[in-house]
Amino acid sequence: MRHTIGSLCAVVGALSIFTAMPSANHSWGGYHWATTTGKVTLQTGDNVDSRWDSYLDGAIADWNVSSVIELVKVAGGARPKNCRPTAGRMETCNASYGNNGWLGIAQIWVSGKHITQAVTKLNDTYFNTATYNTPPWRRLVACQEIAHDFGLDHQDETFDNANLGSCMDYTNDPDGGAGGADNNDPSNEHPNSHDYSELLTIYNHKDSTDTATQTLAQAAAGDDDGPATWGRLVRSSRNNRVQIYELDLGHGQKKITHVFWADPERDRQGAER
Secondary structure (H helix, E strand, O other): OOOOOHHHHHHHHOOOEOOOOOOOOOEOOOOEEOOOOOOEEEEEEEEOOOOOHHHHHHHHHHHOOOOOEEEEEEEOOOOOOOOOOOOOOEEEEEEOOOOOOEEEEEEEEEEOOEEEEEEEEEEHHHHOOOOOOOHHHHHHHHHHHHHHOOOEOOOEOOOOOOOOOOOOEOOOOOOOOOOOOOOOOOOOOOOOHHHHHHHHHHOOOOOOOOHHHOOOOOOOOOOOOOHHHOOEEEEEOOOOOEEEEEEEEEOOEEEEEEEEEOOHHHHHHHHHO
């Protein structure tokens, strides 16, 4: 369970460390939805309940400011508990996935560099606690995990420095302001201009096909409740709060899992209050 398992420590030590500075290029490994027009119209399955409806709607509205991404909310095609993918679209789910250490997961299935299906999972086991059951934390995680599903990565992965004003910037203080690393910290609850610029860079070409309209599903490769189903650990941040796993499905196809781990120290302090 989670990154503190001893068997993972040696692997983590051999990995390259994520940069602590804002990234000038925060594409997630070059992964993107193939498009013949340079714009992706992506059906976004609504498998969330009333606690998350406004945050899903807000994230969709935020990312639709981009001229190359159009998220269209549609009826969910998955059961929230297992949140299986649907070919050619993204599914967003919430459920009590258990005390397994993670706040949110973004998973993409790729053929080469082209995303063919994706899911976002939001773990109510943690979002029902005093630490994370706040609008800023919900906005940050929903905004960020959904963005991973169309190929955007983080601008910054250091939690305790000043906010950049982007949901693609990790932080311990999502709404910024007093009490953060800087009393003038901006909110990290929404995208910023650098995120939109990066999307223009990612989708500045046309492909020969549109993977957001395909109907041939890739294997879901089992329920995704922890590292045992995610494949090998391929990247980790300095404090292990951000990790990426990769599962080879054969024939040039992979499932890639981006994990946002909870902070055990903050959880402990919250439980003691």
